[in-house]
Amino acid sequence: MRRIAVIGGVIALALAIAVAWAREDRAVVQIYPTADRLPANLLRVYIVFDRPMSAGESAEHLTLLDDTGRAVEKPFLQLEEELWDASGQRVTVLFDPGRIKRGLRANLESGPPLVAGRRYTLVVDGGWRDANGRPLGAPMAKTFEAVADDRTIPVVFDWTIDAPASGTRDALVLRFPEILDRALLASTISIVDPSGASVRGGVSIGVQERSWTLTPDHAWQEGNYQLRVASELEDIAGNSLRRVFDADMTTSPASREDVQSVVTRAFTITGARPSRPTR
């Protein structure tokens, strides 16, 4: 009897290993932001999967553990409809804004979901089902340290523009002093050439979402270019170019009416590549 149980156990284990092997350990492709030090008032996380997923499962299969291994109680905003992109492969998860915003009852009762100085692990468990109802199988975790709150708006004029030389198809690189929102980076920035046309090319987002690179389809011309950034661009704490996520009205207004809906910054491309990036 015992022998049968042992053989059965071995077969079950072998099957489990085979299934895990066949499935490949990459169901969750990436969790954004990718940095491992994040402001305690972090607002938005993106989880990217390698396959279309079932909706309505994040509450059950996404957990935030603190540094004692305990699950943080209700850290995320629960929505009737989860925020998936059209492919069903990327879900947006918002930390509960009521707990982040100062003065709200949720913040007073439960405190903010993240406390600066502590370490957290975000766990996507293997039970999350794909669109065909199959569990992912392999879990994925991201550990990070919460650091001081970020309650300031990103300023385009604080960015570094690493401009290439004219006549080349070298990449233009923008570097940011803080982490910006991965998704908005892909859709809010454009470069306008001296004739006023938008420069076409391939865009990539750099390490820890702190740079943006454009490799143009055609060579750069000599002359005055413009960096144009839609003011809806946010950092990872939800501060946009013209609005602080959670403003203390007694010290500063929430919205900056002086910031235009598109922020424009001029720069020049010359024959010689500048020895130092423009700041």
Add this chain to the structure above:
Amino acid sequence: MSVDTRTRLRPSAAPARFALVASTIIVAALSVASVASYRVGATAAVVPSAEAPLPPGFVQGTPDLKSAGALTFGPNGTLFVGDSRGGAVFALSVDDPTPDPHRGEVAINDLEKRLGKLLSLAADQVVIRDMAVNPATQHMFFSVARGRGVDAAPAIVRATLDGELSLVPLDNARYAKLALSDPPSDTAKTPWGASSRSMAITDLAFTNGELLIAGLSNEAFASTLRRAAFPFTKGARATTLEIFHTSHDKYETAAPIETFLPYTVKGKPALLAGYGCAPLAVFNMSDIDREKHVRGTTLAELGGGNRPSDMVAVEYNGKKSVIIANSDRTLMRMRATDIDKSEPVTIASTMENPIIGTPYTALAVVGVMQLDVLNAENIVMVLRDIETGSIKVRTYPTKYL
């Protein structure tokens, strides 16, 4: 960490294959389900009458409804359907001419199971998104997802007050479409470009010839309210405005509206808005008409960890109230007179004094997900039974509200 996120995020052939297979399955399911509907609801099938002239701005055909979420009724049997996945709102002219003869209480049990039978799906594959009552007939209309995948096909189902269900046919329907998606950006395209931007439509309301649409972007955290005049003109787009609400006279924040209700506050047209982060705020319609950025004031906080999911206005014997369904609190009643008397909340709640702002009465009903006014005597609720876990429909007499 590799810099080239493009390679990793580029869609592979697999999703395309999946989409092909999925769409084949959906088409097959649709044809099975539409056959089933005529069988199940043979006497009550909702068939559009071909004779009536098309309302202005409407076309006849099959709307490309990719999902069906928030619902609300407009004039002349127009059902507005929020399609988050397709980035649009559809106005469907439903053919629902005969008032329901049923009077009194309504009790429909096991709604997911019954919808599953109608749609040839297992009960756990039926997702009920919203419910709206046709005020002319008292029939309930449900938006339903056929499955739990993000690309699950939508269905609109009509329920009589005796619980008879029938599928609203979407082929050869009379409809008008309002696009919500932003025009494509001229930025260099990346796999994360404008095509990934979507908006979850959290609520719809029709007031004063206009459709109001509240939603939440999957990227930017703006609190955006969209509005569009109805009937929709050709190529109609909604205009947007950003709204802020203040808390305790100190903090000003943007947040997405979860549910809202056009209502008269202090004698003036206003919007009551319930937020996912629990405050209840009020906005003056005159500000909404005038400004691009609108500030509202917080009237009450409905409890940390709680999310108001639906609101309706009721009146009995001249006594007016707002009824609020909550995710983590009971059904609540607020008197219109108390809302009118409310001052902006300027102090924070404490453990000793947890309820601040407009007072409310906790009604002895829990698990309410959707609410609507059925008739002068009753409101109707879609709620999850805490004993069985199944979804049921019940009425609540207005005279006790």
